[in-house]
Amino acid sequence: MSQLVDNFGRKITYLRVSITDRCNYRCIYCQPEEQFKFISHEEILRYEEIVEIIEEAVNLGVTKVRITGGEPLVRKGVVGFIKKLREIKKLEDISLTTNGFFLSEYAVKLKGAGLNRVNISLDSLQEEKYKKITRGGSLEKALKGIDSALKAGLLPIKINTVLIRGINDDEVEDFVRLALERPLNIRFIEFMPSGEEVINEFENKFISVQEIKEKLIKKYLLNPIKISTANGPAKYYQIKGGQGTIGFITALSQHFCKTCNRIRLTSEGKLRPCLFSNKEIDIKKAIRQLARDKDQRFLRKEIIRDKLKEAVKIKPEGHKLNIKNQENLSFHMSRIGG
Ligand code: SAM
Numbered sequence: 001m002s003q004l005v006d007n008f009g010r011k012i013t014y015l016r017v018s019i020t021d022r023c024n025y026r027c028i029y030c031q032p033e034e035q036f037k038f039i040s041h042e043e044i045l046r047y048e049e050i051v052e053i054i055e056e057a058v059n060l061g062v063t064k065v066r067i068t069g070g071e072p073l074v075r076k077g078v079v080g081f082i083k084k085l086r087e088i089k090k091l092e093d094i095s096l097t098t099n100g101f102f103l104s105e106y107a108v109k110l111k112g113a114g115l116n117r118v119n120i121s122l123d124s125l126q127e128e129k130y131k132k133i134t135r136g137g138s139l140e141k142a143l144k145g146i147d148s149a150l151k152a153g154l155l156p157i158k159i160n161t162v163l164i165r166g167i168n169d170d171e172v173e174d175f176v177r178l179a180l181e182r183p184l185n186i187r188f189i190e191f192m193p194s195g196e197e198v199i200n201e202f203e204n205k206f207i208s209v210q211e212i213k214e215k216l217i218k219k220y221l222l223n224p225i226k227i228s229t230a231n232g233p234a235k236y237y238q239i240k241g242g243q244g245t246i247g248f249i250t251a252l253s254q255h256f257c258k259t260c261n262r263i264r265l266t267s268e269g270k271l272r273p274c275l276f277s278n279k280e281i282d283i284k285k286a287i288r289q290l291a292r293d294k295d296q297r298f299l300r301k302e303i304i305r306d307k308l309k310e311a312v313k314i315k316p317e318g319h320k321l322n323i324k325n326q327e328n329l330s331f332h333m334s335r336i337g338g
Contacts, residue, residue, distance in 0.1 A: 003061035004263075004308060006273075006315040014262040015062045017050060018337025019078070020070040021267045025099050025134040027123070029162060029191060030333050033135070045269045045284055047081045048292075053265060053283060055088055056304040064093040066119075068337040070267065073102040079109045086114025095119065097160070099137065103145030107152035118149050119158040125174045133167065150183070156227060158185045158234075158247075165207040172212055176220065179244035185227060187234050187247040188212055192275075194333050209248040222246070233259075257318030263311055266336050271307060273315035275336060281314070283307040 004012035021039050023031065045053075054065055065085065072078055073096075085094050096110065097119040110118075122142055124130040130139035149157050159178075163169055172188070179186045188209050193202045216222065222237035225245060233256040234247035250256070257274075264272040269284025286303050290296045 001059050002309075004057075004312045006312045008315075008317050010258075010260060010315070011061065012261055012263055012312050012315075013062055014064045014066070015054065015057050016066045016068060016262055016264045016337055017054065018068050018070060018265065018267040019047075019050065019072050019081070020044065020075040021334055022074050023069060023071040023099070023334055024074055024101055025071065025137045027121075027134050027137075028132075029164065030194065039268045043268050043284075045265075045267060047077060047084070049269070049284065049287060050265070051081070051084045051088075052287070052300065053304055053308075054085060054091070056301055057308055058088050058091050060305060060308055063091065064095070065091060066095045066097060068097040070334050070337075071099055071101070072096055073098055073106055079106070079113045082110060082113040082115050093117075097121070098145070099134070100142035100145030100149075101138065104141070104148040107145070107148035107154060111152040111154055115154060117156060117158075118154045119160055120146055120149065121160045121162075122146075123162055123164075124168050125171055125178065129168065129171075133164075146182075146184070155183075156185055157183075158187055160187055160189055162189045162191050163207050163209065163212065164191050164205050166205065169207050169212070172216070173219075176216065176239065176246060179246050180239055180242035182244055184244040185236065185247060186244065187249055189249040190251045192251050192333075206252070208252075209250050213248055216246075255318055257316075260315075260318075263308075263315065264337055271311035272336055273311050274319060276319035277316050279314050279316070281307055281311040283311075 006012065026033065082094060085091060093116050094114060095117045096115055098121070100120045100122070103118070103120070120142065123133045124139070127139045130137060146157065161175055175186050178184060190209055191206050221240040223240070225236050225238045227236050227245065233251070234249045236245045236247040238245050264275065265283070266272055266280070269282065270280035271283050272280045283304065286307050287300055290300050290303065
């Protein structure tokens with residue numbers, strides 16, 4: 001069967017799937033403070049629809065799927081859903097991004113269902129600050145979640161730390177210490193301009209990972225290394241004497257569009273070929289027009305494959321965003337899936 005290759009020769013092998021726009025947190029850089037208008041239940045893709053889409057994506061060469069949200073662990077039935085994904089032959093890697101709140105309850109079940117690994121968001125190691133950034137979250141629960149994921153063997157564990165000037169850039173060395181003491185891969189991520197409320201203050205709050213790296217290099221011996229599951233945008237380093245690693249993701253200061261191998265599926269059933277472009281393809285509408293009976297099965301599969309190909313064909317060569325230019329971009333990661 002043909003593969004998903006875009007107009008610039010990039011092979012698409014990675015699908016990021018948001019299964020809900022709902023989240024138990026409202027992180028300051030991700031969601032507005034006021035009540036967010038959530039997508040209604042009927043408009044959210046059903047698990048069986050998502051599985052069907054992933055099956056066809058795998059038939060077209062996708063080998064890696066990341067489940068995200070919103071907070072994926074707030075959606076009921078997530079363990080059964082992972083089990084179904086595990087049944088898809090040729091799907092090599094299933095991972096999940098979470099804030100960790102429910103992980104102590106779910107880690108063993110997720111591992112049992114066939115989940116390979118988790119990324120856990122953690123933007124502060126200070127209880128009060130963590131609460132402020134997440135607007136009410138629990139650092140204790142997140143840390144317990146990390147412990148449970150380690151015990152369950154959801155490895156390698158990547159910790160996502162979004163750096164925001166004046167808020168958590170003073171904690172960089174505490175995170176480095178965490179990577180020294182525990183087998184965790186800490187990834188410092190550049191803050192991205194999502195949502196109007198963030199864009200207004202963006203220039204003052206943005207901090208390039210280059211700036212952080214230069215400071216760390218003066219103090220620590222950083223050896224570049226490769227992580228088996230990491231052929232994405234992060235560059236990883238081992239710190240002498242440490243159990244874990246640190247990594248840097250330069251979403252804004254250095255684009256990694258040239259090697260981008262991913263597209264996204266939003267929780268409301270839109271294929272989004274680039275996070276930073278508002279262009280989307282409505283796959284839900286196309287598949288809901290067909291009944292789910294057996295006779296329509298092959299036609300549905302064909303339509304899904306066509307929509308995936310269509311999305312890949314409109315994938316832009318790259319984005320032109322930088323610290324000063326956010327164009328007229330307006331998106332919330334919780335809707336699209338970070
Ligand atoms: N609820 C889950 C979590 O907290 O990890 C999954 C969804 S969250 C949208 C996925 C990732 O997107 C998180 O690691 C978060 O830090 C990141 N993210 C959200 N908004 C961002 C922004 N404006 N800049 C950089 N990263 C962002």
